[in-house]
Amino acid sequence: MPVIKFTKEQKEIEVPEGSDLRSAAIKAGVNLYAGLNGFGAGLNKYLNCHGLGQCGMCRVKITKGMENITPMGMMEKAKFKVPIPDPLPALAYIGNEETMRLACYCKIQGDVEVETWPEIDLYGENFFS
Numbered sequence: 700m701p702v703i704k705f706t707k708e709q710k711e712i713e714v715p716e717g718s719d720l721r722s723a724a725i726k727a728g729v730n731l732y733a734g735l736n737g738f739g740a741g742l743n744k745y746l747n748c749h750g751l752g753q754c755g756m757c758r759v760k761i762t763k764g765m766e767n768i769t770p771m772g773m774m775e776k777a778k779f780k781v782p783i784p785d786p787l788p789a790l791a792y793i794g795n796e797e798t799m800r801l802a803c804y805c806k807i808q809g810d811v812e813v814e815t816w817p818e819i820d821l822y823g824e825n826f827f828s
């Protein structure tokens with residue numbers, strides 16, 4: 700069975716192949732919903748789209764094993780590339796195009812390492828680029 704390692708939380712879980720990353724994180728007790736760099740995380744844990752791919756708050760960085768996750772589809776790409784109505788997923792995506800995914804769209808097919816709560820660089824060079 701594939702192993703998911705949540706690096707910040709230092710948790711490792713085994714999941715059946717084809718599991719979605721969001722459900723696996725919830726089962727492992729990992730809160731994916733960071734809000735804006737942690738601001739609003741407690742509230743966002745409950746106020747999210749519950750895996751419907753609409754809120755963009757379950758974004759994570761896949762630091763190892765991107766090849767072991769189903770490829771990004773059109774809806775997920777749109778969530779990252781169209782900053783309307785919520786600009787946060789698109790802002791977070793800038794500079795992380797190779798690693799960022801929405802957990803609710805990721806089906807696990809092999810071992811992966813996941814970084815939750817990827818920060819948005821509000822002051823760095825990427826913000827206005």
Ligand code: FES
Nearest residue numbers: 750752755757803
């Ligand atoms: S849970 Fe809302 S986009 Fe993934």
